[in-house]
Amino acid sequence: MLQVTDLRCARGGVPVLERVSFALNPGEAMILRGPNGVGKTTLLRTMAGLQPPLSGTVDYPEGSGAYASHADGIKSALTVTENLTFWAQIHDRSVPETAYAAFDLHDLRDRLAGTLSAGQKRRLGLARLAVIGRSVLFLDEPTVSLDNFSVRMFADWMRDAHLGQGGCAVIATHIDLGLDVPALDLTPYIAAADADGGADAAFL
Numbered sequence: 783m784l785q786v787t788d789l790r791c792a793r794g795g796v797p798v799l800e801r802v803s804f805a806l807n808p809g810e811a812m813i814l815r816g817p818n819g820v821g822k823t824t825l826l827r828t829m830a831g832l833q834p835p836l837s838g839t840v841d842y843p844e845g846s847g848a849y850a851s852h853a854d855g856i857k858s859a860l861t862v863t864e865n866l867t868f869w870a871q872i873h874d875r876s877v878p879e880t881a882y883a884a885f886d887l888h889d890l891r892d893r894l895a896g897t898l899s900a901g902q903k904r905r906l907g908l909a910r911l912a913v914i915g916r917s918v919l920f921l922d923e924p925t926v927s928l929d930n931f932s933v934r935m936f937a938d939w940m941r942d943a944h945l946g947q948g949g950c951a952v953i954a955t956h957i958d959l960g961l962d963v964p965a966l967d968l969t970p971y972i973a974a975a976d977a978d979g980g981a982d983a984a985f986l
């Protein structure tokens with residue numbers, strides 16, 4: 783479902799990671815690990831098609847990918863329900879009732895998103911994943927601001943509703959999500975500096 787082959791990617795013109803290869807079948811996920819700055823966000827953005835790779839390939843069914851960054855991506859002036867409806871409509875879908883239960887949003891349905899706490903906003907941001915119907919998810923620190931209960935809620939949704947329905951996911955996180963999935967430490971894949979001087983060479 784997702785095939786990453788000999789990927790080399792850069793940030794700000796500087797090579798960050800190289801020789802990254804892995805594959806995920808439907809129902810499988812991969813946790814990305816590594817210290818701050820190793821390139822987890824860069825890899826996720828490259829796989830999601832938000833920036834081109836320097837070399838290598840990323841393959842998954844067209845239109846099936848979705849990237850969620852550190853940011854919640856919610857609209858403050860809309861209610862919780864209006865936010866989810868907005869995202870569902872963009873993807874030509876309706877909001878499944880299960881999205882509210884999965885992220886404990888029932889009691890917050892009519893609240894303006896701008897008035898939610900940081901963790902509640904995060905739950906709403908994650909609930910978007912349940913309404914957009916994308917099967918290949920690239921998630922960057924999805925549990926930022928979440929308490930332990932909400933982390934478990936997210937992990938349950940990921941395991942049962944997403945992976946359990948044949949989706950797959952690549953998740954960058956520093957915490958233990960409690961998911962029984964393999965982890966890929968990116969440290970061995972840090973790119974060697976370009977022989978021609980890297981990004982600076984472009985300005986010489």
Ligand SMILES: Nc1ncnc2c1ncn2[C@@H]1O[C@H](COP(=O)(O)OP(=O)(O)OP(=O)(O)O)[C@@H](O)[C@H]1O
Nearest residue numbers: 793794795798816817818819820821822823824825
């Ligand atoms: N806009 C940018 N321009 C130039 N370099 C950048 C830019 N954004 C990030 N970098 C650099 O690219 C490298 C990889 O950053 P990236 O954000 O992918 O790491 P990360 O593993 O996701 O880090 P963290 O765990 O802190 O989120 C880092 O050295 C970072 O300083």
